[in-house]
Amino acid sequence: MLLSIRKVSKNFPVSRGIFGNPTGYVKALSEVSLEIEAKEVVGIVGESGCGKSTLARCAIGLYAPTSGEVFWESENLGRLGQEQIRGKRSHFQMVFQNPFSSLNPRQRVREILLEPLEVHGLLRSEERVPFVIQLLKQVGLSAGDLDKYPHEFSGGQRQRVGLARAFVTKPRLVILDEPISSLDVSIQASILNLLVKFNRESGISYLFISHDLQVVGYLSDRVLVMYLGRVVEEGKTEEVLKNPRHPYTQILLQASETKAVEIPGEPPSLVHLPKGCAFHNRCPYAESKCQTEQQLEEIGTGWKVACWKWDRLKNKSG
Numbered sequence: 001m002l003l004s005i006r007k008v009s010k011n012f013p014v015s016r017g018i019f020g021n022p023t024g025y026v027k028a029l030s031e032v033s034l035e036i037e038a039k040e041v042v043g044i045v046g047e048s049g050c051g052k053s054t055l056a057r058c059a060i061g062l063y064a065p066t067s068g069e070v071f072w073e074s075e076n077l078g079r080l081g082q083e084q085i086r087g088k089r090s091h092f093q094m095v096f097q098n099p100f101s102s103l104n105p106r107q108r109v110r111e112i113l114l115e116p117l118e119v120h121g122l123l124r125s126e127e128r129v130p131f132v133i134q135l136l137k138q139v140g141l142s143a144g145d146l147d148k149y150p151h152e153f154s155g156g157q158r159q160r161v162g163l164a165r166a167f168v169t170k171p172r173l174v175i176l177d178e179p180i181s182s183l184d185v186s187i188q189a190s191i192l193n194l195l196v197k198f199n200r201e202s203g204i205s206y207l208f209i210s211h212d213l214q215v216v217g218y219l220s221d222r223v224l225v226m227y228l229g230r231v232v233e234e235g236k237t238e239e240v241l242k243n244p245r246h247p248y249t250q251i252l253l254q255a256s257e258t259k260a261v262e263i264p265g266e267p268p269s270l271v272h273l274p275k276g277c278a279f280h281n282r283c284p285y286a287e288s289k290c291q292t293e294q295q296l297e298e299i300g301t302g303w304k305v306a307c308w309k310w311d312r313l314k315n316k317s318g
Contacts, residue, residue, distance in 0.1 A: 002173055002205055003036040003059060008068030010054050014271055026270045028054040029229045041199060041206045043220030045213050051229040052209045056175045060092050061085040090120040090169035097178035099158035103150040109161055110146040116169050139164045139194060156187035175207045192218060214256040217241045225249045228267060228278040235303035245310040247283045285309060
């Protein structure tokens with residue numbers, strides 16, 4: 001197993017009282033588990049604030065989980081020091097949503113791409129520039145772009161630089177946090193096709209984060225649907241998109257297809273999460289039983305749903 005996240009929770013203090021003690025906690029993640037195998041693409045989908053980005057940062061050691069464990073190739077990241085984790089960063093990389101803010105505006109593309117190779121001691125010095133030029137061509141840029149600064153590129157081109165930086169160390173896993181949401185639709189398609197190409201040709205695994213089920217469906221083998229820091233449905237992407245069993249997944253799919261569907265009501269506070277199903281105050285099928293504790297239930301091979309009514313809702317997604 002390449003990456004294994006086991007019952008990870010993450011809380012953030014809201015504010016501190018007069019003696020410095022937290023007055024409450026934002027429960028960003030609640031016992032989330034997922035696994036990614038070599039060459040696999042796993043999608044995570046959900047509204048803003050559902051915990052997708054927090055999970056990504058826990059996965060690569062940028063955040064320490066409040067509880068739970070993260071394993072990279074059977075090695076517990078929680079037992080490693082920051083220096084040891086940085087030493088492993090050549091194997092797992094992250095691409096952020098905003099390509100401009102994630103690139104150093106004072107560095108030329110040459111420095112942005114050569115620096116990771118130098119830090120991790122990859123390739124001989126005379127091999128690095130030719131390798132970087134070849135990589136730029138692979139992501140749709142050219143050797144002439146080496147001496148440009150990030151502000152000299154369009155948004156789509158900057159994201160290609162960001163992808164090149166992620167791929168330059170030949171990682172085994174790349175985490176993509178909403179990498180196309182700020183781009184034009186025509187640019188989105190070209191970036192997605194580029195990601196598919198790298199996955200097929202280089203065998204790179206992805207953890208792909210998005211709010212759009214259709215985009216996740218195009219790229220991923222498996223999908224996890226998150227709501228308020230919890231996984232409410234997970235399974236093979238084709239099965240989940242064809243017949244979603246959780247009401248939240250159904251609404252997300254309708255919204256991605258029609259662009260006109262909105263989820264009624266407001267999500268509850270992450271500081272004071274309700275008992276039972278966190279979605280019950282917005283769910284059109286909610287009953288009193290939904291206010292009791294709700295756990296993921298396996299309904300098929302690798303297919304789990306956190307809704308006790310899943311078998312009665314299966315034909316209501318069309």
